[in-house]
Amino acid sequence: MAMRVKDFRISQVWEVLRHLDASAVGSKRTTLKFNKVNQNIELHFPVSSSADICALQKIPGSEVCHQGKSAKAVVTLDKTQFVPEVVNSVISKPKSFWIDSPFCSDIKRQKVLVEFSSPNIAKPFHMGHLRSTIIGNYVSNLMSSLGHDVHRINYLGDWGTQFGLLNVGLELGQVSDEQIAANPIQVLYESYVLANREAEKDPGILSRARQIFKQMEDGDFAETERWEKFRQYTISELKQTYHRLGVVFDEYQWESMFGAKDISSVIAELEGMNLLNDNPDGKRVVKVGNRNVTLVKSDGSTLYLTRDVAAAKHRFQQHKFDQLLYVVENGQGDHFIALKHILKGLDHPWSDGITHIKFGRIHGMSTRRGQAVFLKDILDEARERSTIRQNISKNTRVGSDDKSAEVLGVSAVIINDLKQRRQKDYTFDWEKALQMQGDSGSRLQYTHCRLCSLRENSGARPADECNATLLTESQATALVTEIARYFYGS
Numbered sequence: 001m002a003m004r005v006k007d008f009r010i011s012q013v014w015e016v017l018r019h020l021d022a023s024a025v026g027s028k029r030t031t032l033k034f035n036k037v038n039q040n041i042e043l044h045f046p047v048s049s050s051a052d053i054c055a056l057q058k059i060p061g062s063e064v065c066h067q068g069k070s071a072k073a074v075v076t077l078d079k080t081q082f083v084p085e086v087v088n089s090v091i092s093k094p095k096s097f098w099i100d101s102p103f104c105s106d107i108k109r110q111k112v113l114v115e116f117s118s119p120n121i122a123k124p125f126h127m128g129h130l131r132s133t134i135i136g137n138y139v140s141n142l143m144s145s146l147g148h149d150v151h152r153i154n155y156l157g158d159w160g161t162q163f164g165l166l167n168v169g170l171e172l173g174q175v176s177d178e179q180i181a182a183n184p185i186q187v188l189y190e191s192y193v194l195a196n197r198e199a200e201k202d203p204g205i206l207s208r209a210r211q212i213f214k215q216m217e218d219g220d221f222a223e224t225e226r227w228e229k230f231r232q233y234t235i236s237e238l239k240q241t242y243h244r245l246g247v248v249f250d251e252y253q254w255e256s257m258f259g260a261k262d263i264s265s266v267i268a269e270l271e272g273m274n275l276l277n278d279n280p281d282g283k284r285v286v287k288v289g290n291r292n293v294t295l296v297k298s299d300g301s302t303l304y305l306t307r308d309v310a311a312a313k314h315r316f317q318q319h320k321f322d323q324l325l326y327v328v329e330n331g332q333g334d335h336f337i338a339l340k341h342i343l344k345g346l347d348h349p350w351s352d353g354i355t356h357i358k359f360g361r362i363h364g365m366s367t368r369r370g371q372a373v374f375l376k377d378i379l380d381e382a383r384e385r386s387t388i389r390q391n392i393s394k395n396t397r398v399g400s401d402d403k404s405a406e407v408l409g410v411s412a413v414i415i416n417d418l419k420q421r422r423q424k425d426y427t428f429d430w431e432k433a434l435q436m437q438g439d440s441g442s443r444l445q446y447t448h449c450r451l452c453s454l455r456e457n458s459g460a461r462p463a464d465e466c467n468a469t470l471l472t473e474s475q476a477t478a479l480v481t482e483i484a485r486y487f488y489g490s
Protein backbone atom coordinates (compact mmCIF):
# COMPACT_ATOMS: atom_id res chain seq x y z
CA MET A 1 0.00 0.00 0.00
CA ALA A 2 1.56 3.29 -1.07
CA MET A 3 2.01 6.07 1.44
CA ARG A 4 0.54 9.47 0.70
CA VAL A 5 2.80 12.37 -0.14
CA LYS A 6 2.45 14.54 2.89
CA ASP A 7 3.69 18.12 2.86
CA PHE A 8 5.02 17.63 -0.56
CA ARG A 9 3.85 19.87 -3.31
CA ILE A 10 3.17 18.45 -6.71
CA SER A 11 5.69 20.89 -8.19
CA GLN A 12 8.32 19.31 -5.96
CA VAL A 13 7.34 15.92 -7.30
CA TRP A 14 7.87 17.31 -10.82
CA GLU A 15 11.22 18.61 -9.68
CA VAL A 16 12.38 15.16 -8.58
CA LEU A 17 10.96 13.58 -11.69
CA ARG A 18 12.84 16.08 -13.80
CA HIS A 19 16.07 14.50 -12.63
CA LEU A 20 15.09 10.98 -13.45
CA ASP A 21 16.22 9.10 -16.48
CA ALA A 22 14.68 10.95 -19.43
CA SER A 23 12.84 7.87 -20.58
CA ALA A 24 10.64 7.94 -17.49
CA VAL A 25 9.41 11.49 -17.82
CA GLY A 26 8.02 13.06 -20.93
CA SER A 27 7.16 9.54 -21.96
CA LYS A 28 3.69 8.62 -23.10
CA ARG A 29 3.73 5.86 -20.54
CA THR A 30 3.60 8.35 -17.69
CA THR A 31 0.04 8.73 -16.48
CA LEU A 32 -1.87 10.51 -13.80
CA LYS A 33 -4.71 8.39 -12.48
CA PHE A 34 -7.57 8.69 -10.10
CA ASN A 35 -7.79 5.43 -8.23
CA LYS A 36 -11.50 4.76 -7.81
CA VAL A 37 -10.94 2.05 -5.22
CA ASN A 38 -8.91 3.97 -2.65
CA GLN A 39 -9.84 7.48 -3.93
CA ASN A 40 -6.19 8.46 -4.28
CA ILE A 41 -4.50 10.36 -7.05
CA GLU A 42 -1.57 8.44 -8.44
CA LEU A 43 1.22 9.15 -10.82
CA HIS A 44 2.40 6.04 -12.67
CA PHE A 45 5.56 5.83 -14.74
CA PRO A 46 8.24 3.36 -15.71
CA VAL A 47 11.67 3.56 -14.11
CA SER A 48 14.63 2.30 -15.99
CA SER A 49 17.72 2.64 -13.83
CA SER A 50 18.88 2.10 -10.27
CA ALA A 51 19.72 5.81 -10.13
CA ASP A 52 16.04 6.52 -10.74
CA ILE A 53 15.01 4.17 -7.97
CA CYS A 54 17.37 5.96 -5.55
CA ALA A 55 16.02 9.33 -6.62
CA LEU A 56 12.49 8.16 -6.03
CA GLN A 57 13.25 7.31 -2.45
CA LYS A 58 13.37 11.04 -1.84
CA ILE A 59 9.68 11.23 -2.59
CA PRO A 60 7.56 10.10 0.33
CA GLY A 61 4.64 8.09 -0.90
CA SER A 62 6.46 6.58 -3.82
CA GLU A 63 6.57 2.89 -4.44
CA VAL A 64 8.50 0.92 -6.99
CA CYS A 65 7.10 -2.35 -8.29
CA HIS A 66 9.45 -4.64 -10.15
CA GLN A 67 7.96 -6.54 -13.04
CA GLY A 68 10.61 -8.87 -14.44
CA LYS A 69 13.37 -6.66 -15.83
CA SER A 70 11.37 -3.46 -15.84
CA ALA A 71 10.15 -1.45 -12.91
CA LYS A 72 7.21 0.82 -12.42
CA ALA A 73 6.87 3.62 -9.93
CA VAL A 74 3.66 4.81 -8.35
CA VAL A 75 3.62 8.08 -6.47
CA THR A 76 0.49 8.72 -4.45
CA LEU A 77 -0.33 12.38 -4.17
CA ASP A 78 -2.00 14.02 -1.24
CA LYS A 79 -5.46 15.17 -2.22
CA THR A 80 -5.56 18.23 0.02
CA GLN A 81 -2.39 19.50 -1.65
CA PHE A 82 -3.05 18.27 -5.13
CA VAL A 83 -6.53 19.71 -5.63
CA PRO A 84 -5.81 23.34 -4.64
CA GLU A 85 -2.51 23.31 -6.46
CA VAL A 86 -4.10 22.20 -9.72
CA VAL A 87 -7.08 24.50 -9.34
CA ASN A 88 -4.94 27.53 -8.51
CA SER A 89 -2.45 26.81 -11.25
CA VAL A 90 -5.10 26.38 -13.88
CA ILE A 91 -6.81 29.61 -12.89
CA SER A 92 -3.72 31.76 -12.58
CA LYS A 93 -1.19 30.44 -15.07
CA PRO A 94 -0.98 31.43 -18.69
CA LYS A 95 -2.14 29.11 -21.41
CA SER A 96 1.35 27.75 -21.90
CA PHE A 97 1.39 26.39 -18.37
CA TRP A 98 1.81 22.72 -19.02
CA ILE A 99 4.74 23.02 -21.33
CA ASP A 100 6.74 23.72 -18.17
CA SER A 101 5.88 20.39 -16.60
CA PRO A 102 8.54 17.68 -16.90
CA PHE A 103 6.22 15.63 -19.08
CA CYS A 104 6.84 18.10 -21.80
CA SER A 105 10.53 18.49 -21.21
CA ASP A 106 11.17 17.07 -24.65
CA ILE A 107 8.91 19.64 -26.28
CA LYS A 108 10.72 22.79 -27.19
CA ARG A 109 8.87 26.08 -27.45
CA GLN A 110 8.73 26.67 -31.16
CA LYS A 111 7.98 29.45 -33.56
CA VAL A 112 5.05 28.11 -35.55
CA LEU A 113 3.65 29.85 -38.61
CA VAL A 114 0.16 28.73 -39.57
CA GLU A 115 -1.09 29.83 -42.95
CA PHE A 116 -4.81 29.37 -43.37
CA SER A 117 -8.01 30.65 -44.98
CA SER A 118 -6.21 32.27 -47.96
CA PRO A 119 -9.07 33.07 -50.33
CA ASN A 120 -8.61 34.76 -53.71
CA ILE A 121 -10.01 38.18 -54.29
CA ALA A 122 -11.48 37.64 -57.70
CA LYS A 123 -13.25 34.43 -56.87
CA PRO A 124 -15.78 33.63 -54.18
CA PHE A 125 -14.70 32.41 -50.81
CA HIS A 126 -15.50 28.75 -51.36
CA MET A 127 -16.11 26.02 -48.84
CA GLY A 128 -12.47 24.96 -49.01
CA HIS A 129 -11.57 28.34 -47.61
CA LEU A 130 -14.16 27.96 -44.88
CA ARG A 131 -12.72 24.59 -43.84
CA SER A 132 -9.22 26.02 -43.96
CA THR A 133 -10.35 28.89 -41.72
CA ILE A 134 -11.97 26.61 -39.15
CA ILE A 135 -9.24 23.96 -39.08
CA GLY A 136 -6.44 26.52 -39.29
CA ASN A 137 -7.79 28.48 -36.37
CA TYR A 138 -8.19 25.30 -34.37
CA VAL A 139 -4.63 24.17 -35.11
CA SER A 140 -3.31 27.64 -34.21
CA ASN A 141 -5.18 27.63 -30.90
CA LEU A 142 -3.90 24.16 -30.13
CA MET A 143 -0.33 25.15 -30.92
CA SER A 144 -0.51 28.22 -28.77
CA SER A 145 -2.00 26.35 -25.82
CA LEU A 146 0.92 23.97 -26.12
CA GLY A 147 3.07 27.00 -25.41
CA HIS A 148 4.34 27.63 -28.92
CA ASP A 149 4.77 31.08 -30.36
CA VAL A 150 2.16 31.08 -33.11
CA HIS A 151 1.95 33.50 -36.02
CA ARG A 152 -1.22 33.34 -38.13
CA ILE A 153 -0.96 34.27 -41.79
CA ASN A 154 -3.68 34.74 -44.38
CA TYR A 155 -2.16 34.47 -47.87
CA LEU A 156 -4.57 36.15 -50.24
CA GLY A 157 -4.58 35.29 -53.92
CA ASP A 158 -4.30 38.35 -56.14
CA TRP A 159 -2.17 37.09 -58.98
CA GLY A 160 -2.37 35.29 -62.29
CA THR A 161 -4.24 35.94 -65.52
CA GLN A 162 -7.47 36.01 -63.51
CA PHE A 163 -6.42 39.39 -62.12
CA GLY A 164 -5.80 40.63 -65.59
CA LEU A 165 -9.37 39.51 -66.32
CA LEU A 166 -10.64 41.20 -63.21
CA ASN A 167 -9.10 44.45 -64.40
CA VAL A 168 -10.73 44.10 -67.79
CA GLY A 169 -14.02 43.50 -65.96
CA LEU A 170 -13.61 46.75 -64.01
CA GLU A 171 -12.96 48.59 -67.28
CA LEU A 172 -15.95 46.98 -69.03
CA GLY A 173 -18.33 47.66 -66.17
CA GLN A 174 -16.91 51.17 -65.66
CA VAL A 175 -16.86 50.43 -61.98
CA SER A 176 -15.98 53.39 -59.79
CA ASP A 177 -13.70 53.30 -56.77
CA GLU A 178 -16.66 54.31 -54.59
CA GLN A 179 -18.64 51.29 -55.70
CA ILE A 180 -15.70 49.06 -54.82
CA ALA A 181 -15.15 50.74 -51.47
CA ALA A 182 -18.80 50.16 -50.54
CA ASN A 183 -18.86 46.46 -51.31
CA PRO A 184 -15.39 45.30 -52.36
CA ILE A 185 -15.63 41.49 -52.37
CA GLN A 186 -18.96 41.38 -54.19
CA VAL A 187 -18.13 44.09 -56.75
CA LEU A 188 -14.71 42.66 -57.59
CA TYR A 189 -16.25 39.25 -58.00
CA GLU A 190 -19.01 40.56 -60.27
CA SER A 191 -16.43 42.31 -62.45
CA TYR A 192 -14.51 39.07 -62.75
CA VAL A 193 -17.68 37.21 -63.76
CA LEU A 194 -18.48 39.91 -66.30
CA ALA A 195 -15.02 39.66 -67.87
CA ASN A 196 -15.31 35.88 -68.10
CA ARG A 197 -18.70 36.11 -69.75
CA GLU A 198 -17.47 38.64 -72.30
CA ALA A 199 -14.30 36.62 -72.94
CA GLU A 200 -16.46 33.74 -74.16
CA LYS A 201 -17.80 35.99 -76.92
CA ASP A 202 -14.67 37.97 -77.62
CA PRO A 203 -11.22 36.30 -77.52
CA GLY A 204 -9.63 39.75 -77.53
CA ILE A 205 -10.61 40.08 -73.87
CA LEU A 206 -8.44 37.20 -72.81
CA SER A 207 -5.40 38.54 -74.64
CA ARG A 208 -6.02 41.96 -73.07
CA ALA A 209 -6.14 40.23 -69.66
CA ARG A 210 -2.86 38.43 -70.38
CA GLN A 211 -1.30 41.69 -71.42
CA ILE A 212 -2.38 43.40 -68.19
CA PHE A 213 -1.08 40.53 -66.13
CA LYS A 214 2.25 40.67 -67.94
CA GLN A 215 2.46 44.38 -67.09
CA MET A 216 1.72 43.52 -63.48
CA GLU A 217 4.51 40.95 -63.45
CA ASP A 218 6.97 43.28 -65.14
CA GLY A 219 6.19 45.97 -62.62
CA ASP A 220 4.79 48.44 -65.15
CA PHE A 221 1.14 48.20 -64.37
CA ALA A 222 -0.34 51.69 -64.40
CA GLU A 223 -2.95 51.15 -61.70
CA THR A 224 -0.80 49.86 -58.89
CA GLU A 225 -2.00 52.49 -56.44
CA ARG A 226 -5.62 51.93 -57.23
CA TRP A 227 -5.12 48.23 -56.65
CA GLU A 228 -3.46 48.90 -53.34
CA LYS A 229 -6.69 50.56 -52.24
CA PHE A 230 -8.81 47.64 -53.41
CA ARG A 231 -6.65 45.28 -51.39
CA GLN A 232 -7.14 47.34 -48.27
CA TYR A 233 -10.91 47.45 -48.79
CA THR A 234 -10.95 43.70 -49.26
CA ILE A 235 -9.00 43.13 -46.05
CA SER A 236 -11.34 45.39 -44.08
CA GLU A 237 -14.37 43.52 -45.34
CA LEU A 238 -12.79 40.14 -44.69
CA LYS A 239 -11.82 41.19 -41.17
CA GLN A 240 -15.45 41.91 -40.32
CA THR A 241 -16.45 38.42 -41.38
CA TYR A 242 -13.52 36.71 -39.64
CA HIS A 243 -14.48 38.61 -36.53
CA ARG A 244 -17.82 36.81 -36.53
CA LEU A 245 -15.93 33.52 -36.41
CA GLY A 246 -13.56 34.76 -33.72
CA VAL A 247 -10.62 34.50 -36.09
CA VAL A 248 -7.79 37.03 -36.05
CA PHE A 249 -4.71 37.01 -38.25
CA ASP A 250 -1.32 38.40 -37.31
CA GLU A 251 -0.51 39.09 -40.91
CA TYR A 252 -2.16 39.38 -44.29
CA GLN A 253 0.11 38.56 -47.19
CA TRP A 254 -0.72 38.89 -50.85
CA GLU A 255 0.67 36.69 -53.58
CA SER A 256 1.61 39.90 -55.36
CA MET A 257 3.93 40.87 -52.50
CA PHE A 258 6.47 38.50 -53.90
CA GLY A 259 7.55 40.63 -56.76
CA ALA A 260 10.02 40.45 -59.60
CA LYS A 261 13.06 40.74 -57.32
CA ASP A 262 12.10 37.82 -55.05
CA ILE A 263 11.14 35.69 -58.01
CA SER A 264 14.36 36.33 -59.92
CA SER A 265 16.39 35.46 -56.87
CA VAL A 266 14.49 32.15 -56.65
CA ILE A 267 15.20 31.51 -60.34
CA ALA A 268 18.88 32.36 -59.89
CA GLU A 269 19.09 30.05 -56.90
CA LEU A 270 17.49 27.21 -58.86
CA GLU A 271 19.87 27.82 -61.75
CA GLY A 272 22.81 27.85 -59.35
CA MET A 273 21.83 24.44 -58.03
CA ASN A 274 21.25 23.13 -61.56
CA LEU A 275 17.65 22.32 -60.76
CA LEU A 276 16.00 24.21 -63.60
CA ASN A 277 15.63 22.46 -66.94
CA ASP A 278 14.64 24.11 -70.21
CA ASN A 279 11.83 22.34 -71.99
CA PRO A 280 11.70 22.45 -75.81
CA ASP A 281 8.39 24.35 -75.56
CA GLY A 282 10.11 27.18 -73.72
CA LYS A 283 8.91 26.29 -70.22
CA ARG A 284 11.41 26.06 -67.39
CA VAL A 285 10.76 23.05 -65.21
CA VAL A 286 12.02 21.28 -62.09
CA LYS A 287 11.96 17.53 -61.63
CA VAL A 288 9.90 16.41 -58.66
CA GLY A 289 9.94 12.61 -58.48
CA ASN A 290 9.03 11.62 -62.01
CA ARG A 291 7.02 14.77 -62.68
CA ASN A 292 8.23 17.87 -64.44
CA VAL A 293 6.84 20.85 -62.60
CA THR A 294 6.72 24.20 -64.39
CA LEU A 295 8.15 27.22 -62.58
CA VAL A 296 8.46 29.64 -65.49
CA LYS A 297 6.01 29.73 -68.39
CA SER A 298 7.16 30.07 -71.99
CA ASP A 299 6.26 33.80 -71.98
CA GLY A 300 8.53 34.28 -68.98
CA SER A 301 5.72 34.70 -66.45
CA THR A 302 5.83 32.74 -63.25
CA LEU A 303 3.37 30.50 -61.49
CA TYR A 304 1.61 29.95 -58.19
CA LEU A 305 4.35 27.52 -57.14
CA THR A 306 7.16 29.96 -57.97
CA ARG A 307 5.51 32.52 -55.70
CA ASP A 308 5.11 29.97 -52.94
CA VAL A 309 8.85 29.22 -53.08
CA ALA A 310 9.60 32.96 -52.75
CA ALA A 311 6.96 33.37 -50.01
CA ALA A 312 8.35 30.47 -47.94
CA LYS A 313 11.88 31.88 -48.18
CA HIS A 314 10.64 35.29 -47.15
CA ARG A 315 8.78 33.79 -44.18
CA PHE A 316 11.88 32.00 -43.00
CA GLN A 317 14.00 35.13 -43.31
CA GLN A 318 11.45 37.07 -41.35
CA HIS A 319 10.48 34.61 -38.64
CA LYS A 320 13.13 31.87 -38.51
CA PHE A 321 10.24 29.48 -37.96
CA ASP A 322 10.55 25.94 -36.64
CA GLN A 323 7.33 24.92 -38.32
CA LEU A 324 5.37 26.32 -41.23
CA LEU A 325 1.93 24.76 -41.55
CA TYR A 326 -0.19 25.19 -44.67
CA VAL A 327 -3.85 24.44 -44.04
CA VAL A 328 -5.05 23.81 -47.58
CA GLU A 329 -7.38 21.25 -49.17
CA ASN A 330 -6.27 17.76 -50.30
CA GLY A 331 -6.43 18.80 -53.95
CA GLN A 332 -3.22 20.82 -53.55
CA GLY A 333 -1.25 17.85 -52.20
CA ASP A 334 1.08 17.67 -55.21
CA HIS A 335 1.67 21.40 -55.05
CA PHE A 336 2.99 21.22 -51.49
CA ILE A 337 5.03 18.09 -52.20
CA ALA A 338 6.68 20.05 -55.03
CA LEU A 339 7.19 23.12 -52.82
CA LYS A 340 8.92 21.15 -50.09
CA HIS A 341 10.97 19.19 -52.59
CA ILE A 342 12.21 22.35 -54.31
CA LEU A 343 13.14 24.07 -51.04
CA LYS A 344 14.99 20.97 -49.94
CA GLY A 345 16.77 20.84 -53.30
CA LEU A 346 17.81 24.44 -52.70
CA ASP A 347 19.50 23.27 -49.53
CA HIS A 348 17.19 24.93 -47.06
CA PRO A 349 17.13 22.56 -44.08
CA TRP A 350 14.22 24.51 -42.58
CA SER A 351 12.02 23.02 -45.28
CA ASP A 352 11.77 19.96 -42.99
CA GLY A 353 9.53 22.09 -40.80
CA ILE A 354 6.95 22.49 -43.56
CA THR A 355 3.74 20.48 -43.29
CA HIS A 356 0.70 20.52 -45.51
CA ILE A 357 -2.33 20.05 -43.25
CA LYS A 358 -4.81 18.69 -45.74
CA PHE A 359 -8.53 18.27 -45.57
CA GLY A 360 -11.35 16.87 -47.68
CA ARG A 361 -13.89 18.76 -49.76
CA ILE A 362 -17.32 19.86 -48.72
CA HIS A 363 -20.03 19.03 -51.20
CA GLY A 364 -23.51 20.34 -51.52
CA MET A 365 -23.16 23.68 -49.77
CA SER A 366 -25.41 26.30 -51.19
CA THR A 367 -27.18 29.26 -49.71
CA ARG A 368 -30.31 31.04 -50.83
CA ARG A 369 -28.01 33.26 -52.87
CA GLY A 370 -26.84 30.30 -54.90
CA GLN A 371 -23.77 28.12 -55.30
CA ALA A 372 -21.16 30.82 -55.55
CA VAL A 373 -21.05 31.58 -51.86
CA PHE A 374 -19.15 34.10 -49.85
CA LEU A 375 -18.26 33.44 -46.24
CA LYS A 376 -20.55 36.27 -45.21
CA ASP A 377 -23.51 34.59 -46.94
CA ILE A 378 -22.84 31.30 -45.18
CA LEU A 379 -22.77 32.97 -41.77
CA ASP A 380 -25.82 35.12 -42.57
CA GLU A 381 -27.76 32.07 -43.62
CA ALA A 382 -26.70 30.16 -40.51
CA ARG A 383 -27.94 33.07 -38.40
CA GLU A 384 -31.22 33.28 -40.27
CA ARG A 385 -31.90 29.58 -40.00
CA SER A 386 -31.08 29.65 -36.27
CA THR A 387 -33.55 32.48 -35.77
CA ILE A 388 -36.32 30.57 -37.52
CA ARG A 389 -35.52 27.43 -35.59
CA GLN A 390 -35.50 29.19 -32.26
CA ASN A 391 -38.79 30.87 -32.96
CA ILE A 392 -40.37 27.52 -33.76
CA SER A 393 -39.20 26.00 -30.49
CA LYS A 394 -41.54 26.48 -27.54
CA ASN A 395 -39.55 28.47 -25.03
CA THR A 396 -37.65 31.03 -26.96
CA ARG A 397 -38.42 33.94 -29.16
CA VAL A 398 -35.55 35.54 -30.97
CA GLY A 399 -35.49 38.65 -33.08
CA SER A 400 -33.14 39.09 -36.00
CA ASP A 401 -31.04 41.54 -33.98
CA ASP A 402 -30.60 39.06 -31.14
CA LYS A 403 -27.00 37.95 -30.73
CA SER A 404 -27.94 34.41 -29.76
CA ALA A 405 -29.00 33.49 -33.30
CA GLU A 406 -25.63 34.71 -34.56
CA VAL A 407 -23.78 32.70 -31.90
CA LEU A 408 -25.84 29.59 -32.59
CA GLY A 409 -25.35 29.89 -36.33
CA VAL A 410 -21.59 30.33 -36.07
CA SER A 411 -21.29 27.49 -33.53
CA ALA A 412 -23.29 25.21 -35.82
CA VAL A 413 -21.01 25.91 -38.78
CA ILE A 414 -17.78 25.48 -36.78
CA ILE A 415 -18.74 22.35 -34.85
CA ASN A 416 -20.29 20.72 -37.89
CA ASP A 417 -16.92 20.98 -39.59
CA LEU A 418 -14.71 20.04 -36.68
CA LYS A 419 -16.63 16.85 -36.03
CA GLN A 420 -15.93 15.50 -39.53
CA ARG A 421 -12.95 13.31 -40.34
CA ARG A 422 -10.43 15.87 -41.51
CA GLN A 423 -9.18 14.15 -44.64
CA LYS A 424 -12.55 12.92 -45.85
CA ASP A 425 -14.95 14.71 -48.15
CA TYR A 426 -18.36 15.31 -46.69
CA THR A 427 -21.73 16.59 -47.81
CA PHE A 428 -22.98 19.70 -46.12
CA ASP A 429 -26.50 19.56 -44.76
CA TRP A 430 -28.07 22.57 -43.04
CA GLU A 431 -30.49 20.33 -41.12
CA LYS A 432 -27.67 18.28 -39.63
CA ALA A 433 -25.49 21.30 -38.91
CA LEU A 434 -28.26 23.00 -36.97
CA GLN A 435 -29.73 20.01 -35.18
CA MET A 436 -30.23 20.15 -31.43
CA GLN A 437 -29.24 16.55 -30.78
CA GLY A 438 -25.87 14.83 -30.88
CA ASP A 439 -22.49 16.54 -31.15
CA SER A 440 -23.78 19.75 -32.65
CA GLY A 441 -22.90 23.37 -32.06
CA SER A 442 -26.42 24.11 -30.86
CA ARG A 443 -26.22 21.29 -28.33
CA LEU A 444 -22.88 22.56 -27.09
CA GLN A 445 -24.26 26.06 -26.58
CA TYR A 446 -27.38 24.66 -24.96
CA THR A 447 -25.31 22.62 -22.49
CA HIS A 448 -23.19 25.64 -21.67
CA CYS A 449 -26.30 27.75 -21.06
CA ARG A 450 -27.81 25.05 -18.85
CA LEU A 451 -24.67 24.95 -16.73
CA CYS A 452 -24.57 28.74 -16.45
CA SER A 453 -28.20 28.93 -15.43
CA LEU A 454 -27.77 26.12 -12.89
CA ARG A 455 -24.95 28.11 -11.35
CA GLU A 456 -26.92 31.35 -11.36
CA ASN A 457 -30.05 29.78 -9.91
CA SER A 458 -28.23 27.81 -7.25
CA GLY A 459 -27.54 31.04 -5.41
CA ALA A 460 -24.01 29.82 -4.63
CA ARG A 461 -21.01 32.08 -5.04
CA PRO A 462 -17.60 30.72 -6.02
CA ALA A 463 -15.24 30.70 -3.02
CA ASP A 464 -12.16 32.91 -3.05
CA GLU A 465 -9.93 30.04 -2.07
CA CYS A 466 -9.95 26.39 -2.95
CA ASN A 467 -10.54 24.26 0.10
CA ALA A 468 -10.08 20.65 -0.91
CA THR A 469 -11.57 19.21 2.26
CA LEU A 470 -14.97 20.44 1.12
CA LEU A 471 -14.73 18.37 -2.04
CA THR A 472 -15.86 15.11 -0.58
CA GLU A 473 -17.41 13.65 -3.73
CA SER A 474 -15.12 11.30 -5.59
CA GLN A 475 -16.40 12.75 -8.89
CA ALA A 476 -14.91 16.12 -7.93
CA THR A 477 -11.44 14.67 -7.36
CA ALA A 478 -11.76 12.62 -10.54
CA LEU A 479 -12.61 15.81 -12.43
CA VAL A 480 -9.64 17.72 -10.99
CA THR A 481 -7.39 14.78 -11.92
CA GLU A 482 -8.77 14.93 -15.44
CA ILE A 483 -8.05 18.67 -15.64
CA ALA A 484 -4.53 18.06 -14.34
CA ARG A 485 -4.00 15.34 -16.94
CA TYR A 486 -4.87 17.86 -19.61
CA PHE A 487 -2.60 20.53 -18.19
CA TYR A 488 0.32 18.32 -17.32
CA GLY A 489 -0.08 16.38 -20.52
CA SER A 490 0.01 12.96 -18.94
Ligand SMILES: NC(=[NH2+])NCCC[C@H](N)C(=O)O
Pocket: 115, 118, 119, 120, 155, 156, 157, 308, 326, 328
Ligand atom coordinates in the same frame (compact mmCIF):
# COMPACT_ATOMS: atom_id res chain seq x y z
N1 LIG B 1 0.59 29.12 -49.81
C1 LIG B 1 -0.46 28.68 -50.42
N2 LIG B 1 -0.37 28.21 -51.65
N3 LIG B 1 -1.59 28.64 -49.77
C2 LIG B 1 -2.87 28.27 -50.28
C3 LIG B 1 -3.51 29.34 -51.06
C4 LIG B 1 -4.84 28.91 -51.60
C5 LIG B 1 -5.26 29.64 -52.85
N4 LIG B 1 -5.45 31.04 -52.63
C6 LIG B 1 -6.54 29.00 -53.36
O1 LIG B 1 -7.60 29.50 -53.10
O2 LIG B 1 -6.49 27.97 -53.99
